Amino acid sequence: MGREGAILFAAAGAHVVVVDIRPDAGAEVVDQIAGGGGSAESHVVDMTDLDQIERLVSDVGKKHGRIDVCGTTPVPRGRAGSSSTATCGTSRSTSTFVRRCF
Numbered sequence: 001m002g003r004e005g006a007i008l009f010a011a012a013g014a015h016v017v018v019v020d021i022r023p024d025a026g027a028e029v030v031d032q033i034a035g036g037g038g039s040a041e042s043h044v045v046d047m048t049d050l051d052q053i054e055r056l057v058s059d060v061g062k063k064h065g066r067i068d069v070c071g072t073t074p075v076p077r078g079r080a081g082s083s084s085t086a087t088c089g090t091s092r093s094t095s096t097f098v099r100r101c102f
């Protein structure tokens, strides 16, 4: 699901920050996007780990200035009622940069 979303956003002209816990999986999506003429980069992050998510968002924010859309299927451990939207909305650094989450 993440791969298909990434490809769709890239086809619409977005620079896509692909995140996966497996380096090969993220790199494969980036290659697929680049092969279609799109723009993407990959980061190895465990999306159930809030500290890693905050580091990622901080790094991406510093590099690109903002994140327009954030989509994720894995959710962080240890937060009651966590959802993909809550992941972005409650994260300290994400609230600075992220405009839309799903």
Ligand SMILES: NC(=O)c1ccc[n+]([C@@H]2O[C@H](COP(=O)([O-])OP(=O)(O)OC[C@H]3O[C@@H](n4cnc5c(N)ncnc54)[C@H](O)[C@@H]3O)[C@@H](O)[C@H]2O)c1
Binding pocket: 001, 002, 003, 019, 020, 021, 022, 025, 045, 046, 047, 048, 073, 074
């Ligand atoms: N495929 C569907 O039609 C469908 C429909 C509804 C819901 N879902 C749900 O969406 C989610 C993803 O489904 P999928 O079919 O794309 O699975 P998938 O196995 O094809 O892809 C999941 C990707 O997430 C990565 N990943 C796993 N844990 C991670 C983590 N903690 N941090 C970062 N990356 C991680 C994996 O390495 C893999 O590349 C699942 O929870 C699934 O139940 C899928």
